[in-house]
Amino acid sequence: MPPVLFETLLIGAGTYLIRAGSLSLGSRASWPEWARKWLSFVTPAVLGALLGPMLLLNGDHWPSITHNPTLLAALPTAAVAWISRHLLLTVVVGVVCFALIVHI
Amino acid sequence: MSGSPVKAALQDSLPIVTAYFPIAVTFGVLSVAGGIAWWMTILISVCVYAGGAQFMLVGLVLSNSSPLSTVITVLLVNLRHFLYGTTLGPSFRQWTERHKWIAAFGLTDEVFAVSSTRLREKEPTPVYQFAFVFACYASWVSGTVAGAGIGQAVPTSVSQALGFALPALFLALLFLGERTLAHLIAALSGALLAIAATLLHAGSTGIVIGALVGATLGLLVREYSGKLRQKVP
Structure with a gap:
């Protein structure tokens, strides 16, 4: 079995179990307040952890800001995300900004 | 409310359906351009059905991460769905267990965001919720098929620019919450x-x-x- 297939099946099954299990449990018992609060912080923390190295590092070294198109494009993208709260608009603006910065 | 529940569900799903299709096309193009087979690309969308996680998965596969750490990282990204289920759960109290397990398959970030505001007004019926959830899923899978189909014809400069869709998607999700x-x-x-x-x-x-x-x-x-x-x- 190629590793991608193995990973896809495990991630698919795991994601489904998280979704269905929590809905099933959530419809029966209510969760302690602290657990729900903690879970609400997992999302921004994971996203931050994914974004940090992606935006600031190139492999394992720091590129200077002028040689880092990903970080430069992230600034207007973050502004659009903050103001519009619109998924598709943010992605479109981001890709266009990145393309412009890379080609200048 | 006038009209059938299916019609209302399709209307409510429209913003998600229109946003999903082009993002799924982007996913298909990137995955195939990175060297993942077209059928595997489609299978990822069919099985995983989570935008950020799928881009993440492709990124990790292309950078040759170990399978175990790939699976753990992506599942951790998806752990936030636990919050969605537990938050929406009380609205599904009257449902049969089987119906809950079917509706849960489509509980993505955007479906949660739209559902959580709507469910506060009115408890969902299975017909409404299934139509809503699977319209979004259909858009996601068909977008991936389209992207995987054109993937190899897309020039490298375009697929390179499309690679920024991933951080953009993460930024959008971060500030959407x-x-x-x-x-x-x-x-x-x-x-x-x-x-x-x-x-x-x-x-x-x-x-x-x-x-x-x-x-x-x-x-x-x-x-x-x-x-x-x-x-x-």
Whole structure:
């Protein structure tokens, strides 16, 4: 079995179990307040952890800001995300900004 | 309300359906351009059905990460869905167990965001919820098929620019959610820990550590600032 297939099946099954299990449990018992609060912080923390190295590092070294198109494009993208709260608009603006910065 | 529940569901799903299709096309193009087979690309969308996680998966596969750390990292990214289920759960109390398990398949970020506002007004019927959820799923899968189909014909410069769709998607998801100081601190400390881990060559364990510590710090900031506010007369 190629590793991608193995990973896809495990991630698919795991994601489904998280979704269905929590809905099933959530419809029966209510969760302690602290657990729900903690879970609400997992999302921004994971996203931050994914974004940090992606935006600031190139492999394992720091590129200077002028040689880092990903970080430069992230600034207007973050502004659009903050103001519009619109998924598709943010992605479109981001890709266009990145393309412009890379080609200048 | 006039009209059938299916019609109402399709109307409500329209913003998600229109957003999903082009993002799924982007996913298909990137995955095939990176060298993943077209059928595998489609299978990823069919099985996983989570935008950020799928881009993440392709990125990790193309950078030759170990299968185990790939699976753990992506599942950790999807752990937030646990919150969605537990939040929406009470609205599904009257449903049969089977119906709950069918509807849960389509519980993505955007479906949750739309459902959680709608469900507060009115308890969902299975017919409405299934139509809503599977319209979004159909858009996602057909977008992936289209993207995988044109993937190899897309020039490298275009697929390189499309690669920025991933950080853009993460930024959108970050700012789409709650934006209190505590949430921003959770994101920031997650980012710093992941950067530190990468510099120390700890690889994707940094994401796991960043997520767990960041979430805990966010919670502590929330609790602490709440207590401070109580002390102010």
